[in-house]
Amino acid sequence: MPTVDDIKLYFFHHHHYIDVRENSDVKSTWVVPPGDLYDPVKGHELYKRHLRTIKLADQLNFDGICINEHHNTVYSMTPATSLMGAVIATNTVNTPKVMVAGVPINLTTPNRLAEEYGMLDVMSGGRMEYAFPLGTGMEYWSNSGNVNPTQARAQFRESVDILLKAWQADGPIRYEGDFYNYRFLNPWPKPFQKPYPKLFVVGSGSLETVELAIDYDLGYSIVFIPIPAQIRAFERMREVAEERGKKVDPDDLIIVVICYVADTDEEAIREARPHIETFFSWFHRVPPKFLLPPGYVSTSEFLRRASDPALAHGTEASWDDMVAIGRIACGSPQTVADTITTWCEEAGVGRVNVVLELGDMPEWKTVKNMNMFANEVMPRIRARGKEATVTDTRELVGVD
Amino acid sequence: MAAFTEEHVDVNGIDTAVFTAGEGDPLVFLTGAGTAPGFDGLLPLAEQFKLILPHHSGFGSSADDTSITRIEDYVLHYLDLFDALGLDEVSIVGHSIGATIGAWLAIYDGRRVRRLVLAAPYGLRVPEHPTIDFFSLNDDEIAGYLANDMSVYSHYPNPMTPEFLALLYREGTSFARIGWERNYDLKLHRWLHRLTMPTLLLWGTGDRLIPSDQASVWAELIPDAEVRTVPGAGHLLFNESQEAVSAVADFVGAEVAV
Numbered sequence: 009m010p011t012v013d014d015i016k017l018y019f020f021h022h023h024h025y026i027d028v029r030e031n032s033d034v035k036s037t038w039v040v041p042p043g044d045l046y047d048p049v050k051g052h053e054l055y056k057r058h059l060r061t062i063k064l065a066d067q068l069n070f071d072g073i074c075i076n077e078h079h080n081t082v083y084s085m086t087p088a089t090s091l092m093g094a095v096i097a098t099n100t101v102n103t104p105k106v107m108v109a110g111v112p113i114n115l116t117t118p119n120r121l122a123e124e125y126g127m128l129d130v131m132s133g134g135r136m137e138y139a140f141p142l143g144t145g146m147e148y149w150s151n152s153g154n155v156n157p158t159q160a161r162a163q164f165r166e167s168v169d170i171l172l173k174a175w176q177a178d179g180p181i182r183y184e185g186d187f188y189n190y191r192f193l194n195p196w197p198k199p200f201q202k203p204y205p206k207l208f209v210v211g212s213g214s215l216e217t218v219e220l221a222i223d224y225d226l227g228y229s230i231v232f233i234p235i236p237a238q239i240r241a242f243e244r245m246r247e248v249a250e251e252r253g254k255k256v257d258p259d260d261l262i263i264v265v266i267c268y269v270a271d272t273d274e275e276a277i278r279e280a281r282p283h284i285e286t287f288f289s290w291f292h293r294v295p296p297k298f299l300l301p302p303g304y305v306s307t308s309e310f311l312r313r314a315s316d317p318a319l320a321h322g323t324e325a326s327w328d329d330m331v332a333i334g335r336i337a338c339g340s341p342q343t344v345a346d347t348i349t350t351w352c353e354e355a356g357v358g359r360v361n362v363v364l365e366l367g368d369m370p371e372w373k374t375v376k377n378m379n380m381f382a383n384e385v386m387p388r389i390r391a392r393g394k395e396a397t398v399t400d401t402r403e404l405v406g407v408d
Numbered sequence: 409m410a411a412f413t414e415e416h417v418d419v420n421g422i423d424t425a426v427f428t429a430g431e432g433d434p435l436v437f438l439t440g441a442g443t444a445p446g447f448d449g450l451l452p453l454a455e456q457f458k459l460i461l462p463h464h465s466g467f468g469s470s471a472d473d474t475s476i477t478r479i480e481d482y483v484l485h486y487l488d489l490f491d492a493l494g495l496d497e498v499s500i501v502g503h504s505i506g507a508t509i510g511a512w513l514a515i516y517d518g519r520r521v522r523r524l525v526l527a528a529p530y531g532l533r534v535p536e537h538p539t540i541d542f543f544s545l546n547d548d549e550i551a552g553y554l555a556n557d558m559s560v561y562s563h564y565p566n567p568m569t570p571e572f573l574a575l576l577y578r579e580g581t582s583f584a585r586i587g588w589e590r591n592y593d594l595k596l597h598r599w600l601h602r603l604t605m606p607t608l609l610l611w612g613t614g615d616r617l618i619p620s621d622q623a624s625v626w627a628e629l630i631p632d633a634e635v636r637t638v639p640g641a642g643h644l645l646f647n648e649s650q651e652a653v654s655a656v657a658d659f660v661g662a663e664v665a666v
Contacts, residue, residue: 152543156588158581159477297547302577302584310577314570 012258012352015389018072018107019065019378020264020361023058023085023092025051028290028368037293038081038146045082054085057371062096064375065103068382072105072137074361077112079150083291090124097132105137107361109210109229112143114163115151118170118188122195125205126175134200139229139262140168141210142217146294148301158303161216163187168209168224175204208262213241214309215248222248222256229262229361232334235351238263242355258358265335265348266363269380273339279373280338280366281327287367288330341384348385349392410454412447412461414469419488425469426493427461430454433522434498435660437461438486438506440530441542441583443468444576445560445647452653456661457499462489464506466582477585479505479531479593483513490520499660501525503646504618505583508593515602523660524603527610527652528618528643529626533592537621541591543584556614556642600629607633608659610652612641634659 027050034041065073073096077089086092093108100106108128111121129136142164148157155163166185170193173181179194199205208227211217218241221228228245230238242261249256266287268280300310330336337347348360364381365374412427427447435457437450443463453459464482465473476482486509490498499522502510507529514521530539545553551561565572607630611620620637627633636659638645638652645652 152588156477156584158474158585158588295547300577302543302588303581307574307578307581311570311574314573314577 012358014358015352016071016359017386018074018361019070020074020363024291025082025085026368028286030290036295037290039149039298041082061374064378066100068378070103072107073103074107074109076109079147093128106135107137109139112147113140113167114155115143118167119193119195122171122174126195126197126199129199129201129205130197137206139208139210145299145301145304149298157301165220175199213237218245218248222252222254227260232264234333239355258356261357262359262361263357264361265337268338268377269341269344269385273343276338283367283369291367345385345388349389410451417492419492422465422473423471425463429459430457432457434458434460434495436498436500438502438510440504440506442579445644449646453657456657467579479508479512479586482509486513497522499523501656503527504530515599518602521605524605524607525610525656528615530618531593531596534622534625537619539591539618553616555644555648557648560644560647597629603630609633609635610655612638612645614640615643617643
């Protein structure tokens, strides 16, 4: 296990469409949410709120700001993550990095993504980082017909191959693949950072994705799955790397932590719990069918998931199930700092994407939570092992 | 009544399960996109014919073949299988996607097909009477779209076990390899005129998945086609109705009697 010298803390924002109809007969808030749930006036207000949140994060000394993309869902108001990446890159000045995580590369065309991401990196003066998700199962229903889920992984791999070749080669180059055929692959502009920005794949622990990351020297960002499965995935990643004479650095690995900080553990759980429950019960209301379109996983992996009640009924999870499913850190600054530090050291991970706006949380709680995290937790994590006492009690930063 | 005998044939490296029963002229049955309902209802055909029922690659007892991504791949796979079994001339009864495979096989290699039965065939684009998109159905709706007589599921585990769900998931995956993009074939109507052998369109009038109103469109495109419907039967017509099985025997056996 490598020593984790430095933990980078990224503010990870989901851009939920916050209008919860908890008791409604909506069967799924993904793929098929009733269209009349969406009110563009409310949407406009929420985009403004989310931008306030991003600008606040920019004043709070995070190492980066991270966003992601989903489709047909109240979970995310960002189906076009390159657009939002441009907004964030031009509306922030203090935060070193902006991570777009990201367009499922096989759901667009890889040359188009090479162009968009290259453009963003040049516009931002080299502040971008990118993560490539395979896309949740739901993405394949929402884009159904365009990408066959039984081919998704092969097409994803070829897409990564094309994008990296396009960025590195002095074009034009020819590419003759199984899914794409380019006569003149030649994206303009190419990235500001050379040979290209720091890249990750987003995975849920499957060997195929781990191997893809090692083959192409990409980092690995794990999704919200049970912690032992996360640790197994990272161990597998280090093993595969070693077999191939490569090395995985803690800076190549990302965990996602849902986090709420208050003066005491009790207060934190009391304030956060209803919103975390809503995160699962409303924002993640998905029937099993949508999670696993045919061929998205192997039959043996399907059987494993169908046999695990916590995974088969994720949307009806109890509080204990939720805490068991993934990394939820709610508590006093010391509790949260210790929890995150321990998790990083256990998993050999040097990066944490911290989710601080949870479910249908009102804005005041988001602001309070972000300030508490930045002023009370970050210094503790950064000072760990250095016997430094935490004396950083900066002023609360408000909303501009 | 005879029972099926299971044998396994290596078809170009793919382990293919072939179920046979009876003696006589070969009648190849190409199944729909699922083996769970079972095929014992077809056994009366074995009294007249040598009934040969292979499981498609990726279904039932046959091995997976991830390189099969088009209906045409199954057509070529079955031409390989016919060669391996020494079958020269056959009658083909296809059900649902098995009918699409059978139709394309007969389009490419019609001299091999004596008589053709297309039962509730999948794949023709009929905008006035569209095929229901199987993949869009909710899990709890599927049974009712496939059959009207729910007793055809009486052998299913209740509640469904993870293992049974995994079996359905595997077959759904194999179907998605060839059928995810759309549930119609853009070229089928262009070539159906090549089906010059006697052809029967057989349909349950209660088919909720592929409406029996499509039958007349097929019949117009095929030179020597007749239509027969089975009152009330759903998409799984052979599981629901012995009349459907008898209709096959009558049609395929007719030539022998002449």
